[in-house]
Amino acid sequence: MGGTSTRPAVARIVAAAGVVLAAGALAGCADVRSPEALTIAVTATSAEPRPSLAAVEDLVADHAAASLLPGDGMVRLVVQGDPEVHEVDLTPMRGDDVEADFARIDEKVAENLAVLEDDLAGAAAATDGNDVLGVLDRALEATPEGGRVILMGSGLSTVDPVDLTKAGAWIQDPEAFAATVDAANLPDAAGKHVTFAGLGYAVPAGPQRTAGPASRDALTALWGALCEASGAASCDFVDGQPAASAPAATNVVPIVELDQLETACIGGATIDGNVSFGGDSAELTPAGVAAIAPIAQSLKTCTAGQVVHGVGHAAEVPGSDDGVELSLARCEAVFAELRRAGVPEEVLGDCVGLGSREGQIVDNTPDGVFDEALAKLNRVVELTVEQG
Structure with a gap:
């Protein structure tokens, strides 16, 4: 080992929405394309930092700035245990029309992002445990084909069929554990894109330990394998620490053990x-x-x-x-x-x-x-x- 990080590079993503000009564009026949749908899903448990856009703000801002029509910048918000799918419209508007002044688009998008940030700050899991797969399932159901789900949370799931408190040496071989999850229990992600953000990060100084690089690598491999098994069009990971503020949730979440040397030699x-x-x-x-x-x-x-x-x-x-x-x-x-x-x-x-x-x-x-x-x-x- 050298003096550099051994963590593998994670996929970085940039919003692909925008305007596509056909060959006849100069004749006034532009083929325009609105941004694909975007859903943000949060577990928002008491064991995790308060949800924040910190790690994905550029991605979400790009989605809003690519709006061509009113409502194009709509973002759906799914929270663990909350049956309602909330909506926040990030479309930069001027009256009834989408803002066309490039000098003002960023300003209006920033104002709308502040509203979404406030909604995230108030999000709190309404059920016990950390139900990562359940939240992902609901978010995918709320997202049309071609859209993207950003799943924000630690990934330290404690609810069947992905209960890491009972998974044994999942850090040792995360892909093998993922393979034990029955396909019938996986969500349908066909034709949709999934982005994970904040994997491994727990509330600072809380009972759940924050995962180190090795454990975060295992979480990336685990959720990557489950995402692919769900048939997603793409599975991406955004590295970086969420905001470290205390959570709004008070639900009960079991501890996921991250030290496994006492029971395994790998x-x-x-x-x-x-x-x-x-x-x-x-x-x-x-x-x-x-x-x-x-x-x-x-x-x-x-x-x-x-x-x-x-x-x-x-x-x-x-x-x-x-x-x-x-x-x-x-x-x-x-x-x-x-x-x-x-x-x-x-x-x-x-x-x-x-x-x-x-x-x-x-x-x-x-x-x-x-x-x-x-x-x-x-x-x-x-x-x-x-x-x-």
């Missing part, structure tokens, strides 16, 4: 810096040593050929360096404790420090302001065990 685990390291320290606390003990016990029983790799992270502190040395020292401290606990040297692989500029768990300086609660989530060491 998987991942996170050494929580909140209890393992001080703010500017690579010295393991007694709580950190205790957290490593069961991982070491598991590694000692693994069969030959399996190797554990470590990636250290650091919080971004304004005015400080990039934290690479600190994050590497934290990784090395964890490896030193694994050695002390009896893990064979041949099981220990590479140690990498990504610092605070690359592969962060969350952005701990939103709007340029340091947030200690978010910074704690970045003081971690991620361990990944794989076949050597």
Whole structure:
């Protein structure tokens, strides 16, 4: 492993709606095409950040700006447990007509986006659990063929048939778990496009841990496989952290376990810096040593050929360096404790420090302001065990 992020590139999408001019356009015979339908679906549970357009604002703005006729910029909003499909019209209007002044279109779209942002901020799951597949199903039903569904949420589903609290080592082989879901229980996405945003992000400092890069990769693979099995025309992923504000929901959501090394020799685990390291320290606390003990016990029983790799992270502190040395020292401290606990040297692989500029768990300086609660989530060491 080198000093760069090992996360795979995710698909970036740009709204494709617009005007298509036929050969006879100069003669006044323009063949125009309105943007395809757009639906935003949110699980909006108590375990997830409050829904926000933060990660998909450009995509939604492009949809609105491509409006050719009144109502073209309509966006449907589906919320977990809410039987009503809400609508917000983002079409930039001037009176009864679509705004044609390019200098004012962005201004009017921004005003309409603020209305949609307010509606998202008030969204709250009306049923318990995190029902990702159920919300996706309803959103697809509300979207005509050729349209797009943007599914915003952590993807940490806790409702059958995708209950990750009972899925075993789904991080180890997400595609294999996806294959166990009966096709009869999947929504019909034929002819429609699906975009996932916010996978892996939980409420900062909440009981549900935010997924690290390895777990987010597994979630991407899992939902990508289920999306393809549903027959979608395309399945895309928008990376990036949602807004970190507290959710409006109060529903009960089970915890999805993200540390699987205690039960499997291939998987991942996170050494929580909140209890393992001080703010500017690579010295393991007694709580950190205790957290490593069961991982070491598991590694000692693994069969030959399996190797554990470590990636250290650091919080971004304004005015400080990039934290690479600190994050590497934290990784090395964890490896030193694994050695002390009896893990064979041949099981220990590479140690990498990504610092605070690359592969962060969350952005701990939103709007340029340091947030200690978010910074704690970045003081971690991620361990990944794989076949050597």
